[in-house]
Amino acid sequence: MPAFCSWGNYPATAQHGVLLANRHSALPVDQGSLLPFGNGRSYGDVCLNPGGAVVGSRQLNRFMAFDESSGVLRCEAGILLADILHCFVPKGWFLPVTPGTKYVSVGGAIANDVHGKNHHAVGTFGCFVEGFELLRTDGSRQYCSLQQNEALYRASIGGMGLTGFITWADIRLRRVSGSTMNEETIRFSRLDDFFSVSADSASHEYTVAWVDCAASGESLGRGLFMRANHADTENIAVKAKQRSLSVPVMPPVSLVNNWSLRAFNALYYRAPRQNRVSRQVHYDPYFYPLDSIANWNRMYGPKGFLQYQCAIPTDAGKEAIRAILKRIANSGTGSFLAVLKVFGDIASPGLVSFPMPGVTLALDFPNHGEKTQMLFKRLDEIVDAAGGRFYSAKDAHVSAQQFQAAYPAWEQLEALRDPGIMSGFWARVSGKAGD
């Protein structure tokens, strides 16, 4: 039986689960409440169901059809984005939206309405989902799209698997001329410069920044801004490196600590030789730098880690991010990879979707128990006051009150939830914990 864990190894629930044999299979009936489980790349408890079982989609990994004229791919929900890239980049097609790992399933990408570095230009993954088949615990199967079963379609995009099991989906791919990206890296020495470079980057489809979360004072919010476009012509000299690194075993304690963090960040900030560097890179290292280190989540040791990802509305964005970075720098904890990005205003069809017009910050923290929870509480105060919200796919700490205030549509999702489905996350934020 495969292990079912969340990517953060926190909360460390001993999760019971079964694999669905194929897309025609019925859901198991004797396991208590169920929860669809993709490839286990969400961080907290959104993919866990401590009160029941998870149903894995891993064996639903077949393509079904592809329409060359429209770019619409019909595939089973357990297909990984990596599988799509592997087959379709050579044919001149690319994912319309991709998160920072290609090891997520299509079902998981829909259920978490994932976003990518091109959110400001095209919106979320859900914007490219034409429709999908939803299998409910009563055995019913329905195709959901904007034209058919629209309420369930909207509730399921970003619906965290609560509305039913997505067995297969139609997603619209986009044309590219090859695997090459034109990338430009710009060093910025303070937070204000991040916002000005960002505003100046409409010419680029993909934008994201790495911030040095250990920097403080004058250097607060310094980092590297990375923007890119797909190259017009394939440069075959630009190749992806084969995966070579791995964290083979779980170290007894987290390798990420105050010293390693400061040392890494100081070096990484100075890595580009000039303040502005242009180069051609393969899409793989550009979009998925962490995928080249297998099992990197083990780096945080057996206690696991938590990710803090929030979005702040545009008006309050700059000051709230500044305040958050200040508190994190003072805390002496944080992660090598802290990411800052300005979201666009293209609305997702999803009912409970995370991105909002504004700015998002994401970073990981080794789990130091109470200490981490205290820091999160203090960060939450800033986010709540600024009218911001949290990303359920990364979350393991938000309270019911916070969640319900940030996502008023949660009640509509609750009304459309499959009564046979529950998750650790939903039990917590809907106030049903202990039910």
Add this chain to the structure above:
Amino acid sequence: MANVLVIGATSAMAEAAIRLWAERGDALFLIGRNAQKLQSIADDCRVRGASQVTTAAADLNDFAQHPQLMQSAFDALGSVDVALIAHGTLGDQQQSQASYAAAMNDINSNALSAISLLTDLSNRLEAQGSGTIAVITSVAGDRGRQSNYVYGSAKAMVSVFLAGLRNRLFKRGVHVLTIKPGFVDTPMTAHLKKGPLWASAATVGAGIVNAVDKKRNTVYLPGFWWLIMQVIRHIPECVFKRLSL
């Protein structure tokens, strides 16, 4: 581009190999028991790039059907460059010990059915004067052990048959490949506890495609099983019979 015939196409190892052939644009003829599953695999192959996919649902324990099945494969493909025989069952050693009928079933589906197909297939390829026959047997056929000697002896029979066939067809331009997987994580073994020796079907599938390309004679998949089986084969019988393997 090659013309590939796969018998037992719905097995997890076979499907993993089929995907790689499909991505190369090969023409495929897929035989399996479950028509719905065959259809899913065929659709997947078309999206991946297979130039042609034909399926035939058949019960391979019905040996009388074999010549007709082979005829339809050759009719659809014209000629066959690669034929992979991958069907089989794990069997139940306890049942086979208790009843000859169960043992016979096991030997029928794991050995005789393959030999029936190979007899027909080898003559067609011999007449064609080219092609590769690849057959999945098992490390279990390398030495009889109390835990699965009925299954193991069926696989051993196929392995010896293939060695002879390889010898015979070499002079005719036809290559024969014996594939011996170790523990593979597939639906057939879903009920067994997994350890570090277990490999994924995708790994074994890639190994099959590679071994066909390189015209290997016998491959253990993954390769470390060669070493394990060397050790197991060389334990003296007076010691071996006392072990609980």
